[in-house]
Amino acid sequence: MSLLIDIASGLCLLAGAFFCLVGAWGLLRMPDFYTRVHAASVLETLGADLILLGLVLQAGFTLVAVKLLLIGLLIFFASPTASHALTRAAMVRGVKPLLARGDPPSKP
Amino acid sequence: MMLAAATLAVLVCVVLALARAALGPTVFDRLQAANTIGTCAMLLLALFGFLNGRPEFLDLALTYGLLNIIGVIAVLKFFQQGDLGATGGTENKQ
Numbered sequence: 098m099s100l101l102i103d104i105a106s107g108l109c110l111l112a113g114a115f116f117c118l119v120g121a122w123g124l125l126r127m128p129d130f131y132t133r134v135h136a137a138s139v140l141e142t143l144g145a146d147l148i149l150l151g152l153v154l155q156a157g158f159t160l161v162a163v164k165l166l167l168i169g170l171l172i173f174f175a176s177p178t179a180s181h182a183l184t185r186a187a188m189v190r191g192v193k194p195l196l197a198r199g200d201p202p203s204k205p
Numbered sequence: 206m207m208l209a210a211a212t213l214a215v216l217v218c219v220v221l222a223l224a225r226a227a228l229g230p231t232v233f234d235r236l237q238a239a240n241t242i243g244t245c246a247m248l249l250l251a252l253f254g255f256l257n258g259r260p261e262f263l264d265l266a267l268t269y270g271l272l273n274i275i276g277v278i279a280v281l282k283f284f285q286q287g288d289l290g291a292t293g294g295t296e297n298k299q
Contacts, residue, residue: 107207114214117248121218124241125225130234133225137237140218141244148211148248152255164263168247168270175274179240182278186285187233 106154113147120144129195130187134180141176145169212252219245232284236277243273 116139123136149169156162219242226238247266254260 110207110211114211117211117218117245118214121221121241124238125221125228130231130237133234134237137222137241140241145244145248148215149251151207151211152251152260155255156260161260161263164267165251168251168263168266171267171270171274172244172247175270176240176244179274179277180237182281183233183237183240186281187231189285190233192231192233 102154106151109147109151109154113144113149113151115144116140116147117144130192131184131194134184138177138180141180142173145172145176208252208256212249212256215245215248215252219249236280236284240273240277243269243277247273 120136120138120140120143123139124133127133127136146169149165149172153162153165153169156165222238222241222245226235226242229235229238247269250262250266250269251260254262
């Protein structure tokens with residue numbers, strides 16, 4: 098049973114690390130502000146919560162697990178709110194999306 | 206082992222987000238990078254506590270998260286309306 102929990106925790110940690118790397122790489126490489134926010138949201142919801150889930154599995158039924166769940170809840174609600182506020186502020190300040198900036202894309 | 210791998214991955218994420226914060230053409234890119242670095246700091250605090258076998262840094266991670274969201278919203282309001290004390294929503298600016 099302990100080995101099973103260790104394996105599940107390791108898998109969650111590895112998946113979270115993978116999604117964190119994907120999100121940060123997208124934050125660096127995406128061509129546009131809005132696509133960058135989209136990539137960073139992957140890091141801030143899926144990657145962070147998978148890593149915290151792996152840590153909860155390692156902690157067991159303790160106070161540490163409760164604190165980790167609180168952190169996960171905070172990230173889960175605060176990060177999409179921050180992303181929404183960011184894109185909204187960018188739209189109000191006139192940052193254009195990439196497709197609206199230059200020529201319209203050619204019809205296939 | 207997996208804890209060390211996840212810690213390394215989050216550190217690499219901080220480096221990549223720092224590059225975006227240095228490169229970013231608009232102020233919103235830099236803000237998004239700062240928000241990402243704040244989230245990564247929370248994850249690093251949690252992971253590092255487990256890595257040392259002393260998971261007592263989680264209160265610090267909670268505080269970092271609360272300060273992170275409040276800071277991002279405050280700086281956003283400043284750059285959106287040009288004034289921290291401005292009242293009213295953003296609808297009348299459009």
